[in-house]
Amino acid sequence: MKNMHTHSHHHQNNAAAVLALKELSFHYPEGPTILDELNFKLHERDHIGIAAPNGSGKSTLFHLIVGLLRPTAGSIIFNDKKITEEADFKGLRRQVGLLFQNADDQLFFPTVIEDVAFGPLNLGKSKSEALEISRQVLARLDLTDFADRITFKLSGGEKRLVALATVLAMEPKVLLLDEPTAGLDHKTKHKLIDLLNSFTDLSYLVVSHEFDFLTETTNHIYTMENGKILVDEELHIHHHEHAHRSGKQPHRHI
Amino acid sequence: MIQETFSQGHSPIHNLTPRTRTLAAILLAFIIASCHELMPLLMALGGAIILIFTARLNLFKAGRRLLVIAGFLLLIWIVLPLTCGGPVIWQNSFLKIGQTGIDLALELTLKTSSMLLIFLALISTMSTADLAHALHSLKLPPKLVLLLLITYRYIFLIEDELQTMLRAAKIRNFQPGTSLHCYKTYANLLGMLFVRSAERAQRVHKAMLCRAFDGHFHSLTEYHNRPQDYCFLGFILILSVVIIIGEWQIVTLPAIF
Numbered sequence: 001m002k003n004m005h006t007h008s009h010h011h012q013n014n015a016a017a018v019l020a021l022k023e024l025s026f027h028y029p030e031g032p033t034i035l036d037e038l039n040f041k042l043h044e045r046d047h048i049g050i051a052a053p054n055g056s057g058k059s060t061l062f063h064l065i066v067g068l069l070r071p072t073a074g075s076i077i078f079n080d081k082k083i084t085e086e087a088d089f090k091g092l093r094r095q096v097g098l099l100f101q102n103a104d105d106q107l108f109f110p111t112v113i114e115d116v117a118f119g120p121l122n123l124g125k126s127k128s129e130a131l132e133i134s135r136q137v138l139a140r141l142d143l144t145d146f147a148d149r150i151t152f153k154l155s156g157g158e159k160r161l162v163a164l165a166t167v168l169a170m171e172p173k174v175l176l177l178d179e180p181t182a183g184l185d186h187k188t189k190h191k192l193i194d195l196l197n198s199f200t201d202l203s204y205l206v207v208s209h210e211f212d213f214l215t216e217t218t219n220h221i222y223t224m225e226n227g228k229i230l231v232d233e234e235l236h237i238h239h240h241e242h243a244h245r246s247g248k249q250p251h252r253h254i
Numbered sequence: 255m256i257q258e259t260f261s262q263g264h265s266p267i268h269n270l271t272p273r274t275r276t277l278a279a280i281l282l283a284f285i286i287a288s289c290h291e292l293m294p295l296l297m298a299l300g301g302a303i304i305l306i307f308t309a310r311l312n313l314f315k316a317g318r319r320l321l322v323i324a325g326f327l328l329l330i331w332i333v334l335p336l337t338c339g340g341p342v343i344w345q346n347s348f349l350k351i352g353q354t355g356i357d358l359a360l361e362l363t364l365k366t367s368s369m370l371l372i373f374l375a376l377i378s379t380m381s382t383a384d385l386a387h388a389l390h391s392l393k394l395p396p397k398l399v400l401l402l403l404i405t406y407r408y409i410f411l412i413e414d415e416l417q418t419m420l421r422a423a424k425i426r427n428f429q430p431g432t433s434l435h436c437y438k439t440y441a442n443l444l445g446m447l448f449v450r451s452a453e454r455a456q457r458v459h460k461a462m463l464c465r466a467f468d469g470h471f472h473s474l475t476e477y478h479n480r481p482q483d484y485c486f487l488g489f490i491l492i493l494s495v496v497i498i499i500g501e502w503q504i505v506t507l508p509a510i511f
């Protein structure tokens with residue numbers, strides 16, 4: 001796990017919490033409880049992974065944080081301010097970028113450059129500023145040649161990277177990534193890992209059921225169970241059986 | 255699904271800005287729609303044919319598009335002469351063909367074919383995205399522009415979902431036919447497509463909210479008129495004036511029919 005030792009006492013991190021969730025609960029009207037008094041804190045420059053199976057409420061959690069859903073109880077605190085109204089969430093969404101599980105939902109313009117510039121334009125940037133920001137972000141992701149490509153003709157991996165570009169163009173402080181590896185080829189997955197590791201100024205929270213991806217991109221991995229996030233800071237020594245050729249010969253694993 | 259066959263090309267028409275082409279098409283459409291006389295409609299058809307040649311469209315492909323309206327026109331040629339009355343041209347014991355119907359059918363044929371040709375030459379020579387931006391620059395309400403852009407973007411995905419469901423039906427040995435079972439299956443498929451599209455629309459709206467969307471549409475495209483745009487608009491304006499003069503019969507012409 002990257003930099004495990006530099007952050008080994010995460011919950012005693014002295015940096016200010018950018019985002020805090022306090023006893024957050026959610027259920028759909030007359031539906032079962034999805035989140036049950038969940039507590040969580042994200043500090044500046046935290047890179048946290050949540051390993052959880054499908055259907056454990058990960059996407060719901062992200063949608064609650066950015067105000068697409070409203071909690072049934074509990075509170076969301078962003079930069080020490082309790083967020084309740086739509087107006088507050090609008091401010092929050094400028095600084096918290098959410099990468100959707102399905103890139104097709106996130107790319108709604110015919111061309112890549114229009115899509116990337118959509119966020120900056122909404123933030124009140126001029127056309128030339130928005131284009132400038134979009135070109136810079138595309139260059140940072142090695143997508144310079146993609147500017148005039150047609151979004152629906154991109155491959156799955158390309159769509160994911162362009163969707164990430166559209167989020168980064170908003171210049172967020174916090175990134176929320178919902179199953180970023182879903183449907184990615186090997187090469188794009190590695191590109192994504194390198195990219196995330198280069199985001200040293202950003203805090204991000206990744207949910208994924210790919211444990212290997214989380215160990216390569218985050219400092220801490222939590223799990224989600226019964227609508228709660230479980231913080232497991234202890235290192236566990238565990239044994240597991242495995243098979244390989246010539247396994248009968250005496251050997252060691254280092 | 256949407257091929258946009260004519261949108262890529264090299265011709266004087268393709269060199270005009272999409273805004274110029276859209277403006278010209280809208281202007282001519284309104285003028286042609288309000289004409290009733292033979293002479294101005296023939297002039298409009300002549301103008302439309304000039305535009306088709308200027309756009310250097312593949313005449314065979316353009317002709318096939320004209321076939322789309324042929325069936326509709328055929329129906330009009332059958333129904334109108336029999337039903338509209340006027341001076342009788344030919345009759346037997348139970349059928350009467352009247353002059354008014356023939357005039358009307360001719361008028362409709364000229365109107366639809368010249369408008370279709372004009373739209374083939376001016377509008378089908380740009381991509382749907384360009385059309386949306388051109389309409390935006392002509393002050394179409396932003397909500398409608400966004401609707402057009404997003405429809406264009408997602409219609410392919412909706413078709414994909416339909417194909418997926420059709421495949422799923424096929425691998426379970428579904429045979430299209432005329433049975434109640436078949437109609438029920440199609441009804442369910444269509445219903446499912448609506449549900450999935452509505453759900454996707456909700457997800458897309460959420461994604462838009464996440465990027466600070468507040469109902470305003472900002473277009474990146476700016477159009478700058480070049481000399482050829484002014485020349486073309488001048489030509490369209492002269493054509494329009496000639497058609498209007500013909501319609502008002504300021505210049506008297508002998509009636510052909």
